[in-house]
Amino acid sequence: MSERPRILVVDDDPSLCRLMEMRLEASGYAPTTCESGERALAELERQPADAVITDLRMEGMDGLALFDAVRERWPALPVIILTAHGSIQDAVEATRRGVHEFLTKPFDPPELLEQLEKALTARGGQTSDTAREAGRRHGLVTRSPRMEEVLERALLVADSDANVLIQGASGSGKEIVARAVHGNSPRSQGPFIPVNCGAIPETLLESELFGHVRGAFTGADRDRAGLFRDADGGTLFLDEIGDMPLQLQVKLLRALQEQVIRPVGGRDPIPINVRVISATHRDLEAARADGSFREDLYFRLAVVTLALPPLAERREDIPLLARHFLAEATRRHGRQVEDLSPEAIEALVQAEWPGNVRQLQNVIEQCVALSTNEILPERLVRQALNQDQEPSIPTLAEAREAFERDYLIRLLKLTEGNVSQAARLAGRNRTEFYRLLGRHHLQVADFKGGTDPNEDN
Known part of the structure; x- marks a missing residue:
């Protein structure tokens, strides 16, 4: 970006606002501070920001209520919530609703700056350092x-x-x-x-x-x-x-x-x-x-x-990945889709994802292709999750593996566990055939129709 990213800091503690302002300025950002959620909304109406950092517990409008108002008016604006009263339930709820990150006070400055850079990257507004880091990742999007x-x-x-x-x-x-x-x-x-x-x-x-x-x-x-x-x-x-x-x-x-x-x-x-x-x-x-x-x-x-862990074991990445794929899909299809609704994000976070990241990309692609709104609704996400066929269609390698195992089972049933006969029918020698059985964890004894003293188990 040619200008310094503008960061709106919201906290009812003036001393913390000042401390945050100094840290952000020293890191190359242009911070603005507000002491209430209501003033923050007014400030955003007056002058746009690139990200919002807000306290959770404040008099009047709290951090989650501010996030909901921001999401309604500026759905692509990332929000980071800080709290001295945090809990796992609060963090899970905030993440499911689409909050970029949930950090506890006293906050760790390097961690906060790292999350801020990630928020700007996900939104598309990169500092030069962030752009370099994104380049090193080569498309690997994660906060896990x-x-x-x-x-x-x-x-x-x-x-x-x-x-x-x-x-x-x-x-x-x-x-x-x-x-x-x-x-x-x-x-x-x-x-x-x-x-x-x-x-x-x-x-x-x-x-x-x-x-x-x-x-x-x-x-x-x-x-x-x-x-x-x-x-x-x-x-x-x-x-x-x-x-x-x-x-x-x-x-x-x-x-x-x-x-x-x-x-x-x-x-x-x-x-x-x-x-x-x-x-x-x-x-x-x-x-x-x-x-x-x-x-x-x-x-x-x-x-x-x-x-690599499967997607179901890094669910904190799902909102970030979904928005990353959304940005890619909107560029490809020329659609004006800004973000996903909080309910759509929650549906994605709760899904099983047997097809992992590739399945998530496919679901977002379907939603963008069918969307007529600026915000992807939960209805489209659930429809895509139900219709997505990728997990039920195996890869060629998986299909070959399944066929080979089924073929071996049929041979062993046909020959009642006689390996010599089964190997002959398969056109393999006994050593190769035993190796195949071991690969598929098949036991000859399970297929024996009777005792054969000449057969090696």
């Missing part, structure tokens, strides 16, 4: 302490060239974190190449990653460089790495160890200069135990591990 820890680790490891494994449920934002690592690394000027290992057929994945030479297989009418070479000097993001076939895991391990690749059908090794960030929703510890994921590859990929 758990997510802030993840971001802090991500920014620390970004300076190195260590491989990173990001673990988290589908839709939790793994690619955004990967982009933040890449964007803050010395490789940031190089390419960021994402690939979903679970969405590419096994027969094509090797060629996609390592390339091929002309004539290597039917249809290979010209040379292909492959994604490793496309990412040279930058970062290759291997999403759903847990779905990579064992045979290809061996080739990936060799590429990471030797820093060279061999295209399909090629003879000469090609040097590469690539950082690998991988991600998965699967439990790779269990996959290592059952042999479906190589232990040596796991340790090569997981030099640093980042674990």
Whole structure:
């Protein structure tokens, strides 16, 4: 912003108003103070502000009543509430109603300034420091302490060239974190190449990653460089790495160890200069135990591990994310939607979110597309929550996993737990078949129709 952000401070304690005024001025803001909620509303009518900081308990209009009045007249104006009489119930209620943050007195000045910068960022009015911080986050919007820890680790490891494994449920934002690592690394000027290992057929994945030479297989009418070479000097993001076939895991391990690749059908090794960030929703510890994921590859990929919590475990992020997605959707669709109603925010905070952040984005997108008002109503949010189909439609990797488990169960039922016969029908040897059973936690004894002395349990 070319001008200093204007901050309205509301407190019936004149000495605290003066103290807050000095701290804000020293931090580059332009503060105005008022000693009552009524005077604050009059001041806002006279001169707009970029954010409001108010005490909760005041004579006459208290902080929540002031927030309700501000939300009704200036719905996009962020409000931070301070109180010496705070409680968890007050904080939850304030957050659900759309208050940006609820802090207790005596307040911690760095924490207050941090929340103020976040409020201005969410509104779109960024100071230069805030803009730099937003740039470092690369679209990762959060106020959750758990997510802030993840971001802090991500920014620390970004300076190195260590491989990173990001673990988290589908839709939790793994690619955004990967982009933040890449964007803050010395490789940031190089390419960021994402690939979903679970969405590419096994027969094509090797060629996609390592390339091929002309004539290597039917249809290979010209040379292909492959994604490793496309990412040279930058970062290759291997999403759903847990779905990579064992045979290809061996080739990936060799590429990471030797820093060279061999295209399909090629003879000469090609040097590469690539950082690998991988991600998965699967439990790779269990996959290592059952042999479906190589232990040596796991340790090569997981030099640093980042674990993302699901959205349901960071509900304090829901109002912030919802407004972030609202701003994006209104720009895309050219709609004049300023904010969500307090009731709509409460409906979002209380929802289950099996599809995580991706589902929340989808819900807001639907609401903006159907909205005819400046404020998104609760009715549209609940309708979108009921109609949103993303959680019921699995990813390709999840669908394959479910089909494979169902297929194994049908084989074991058909053969009454005879592994040799079941493996033969599946076209696999007994060792591979047992490995598949272990991967899906299936016990042969559960399918036995009788005792077979020749069958190994």
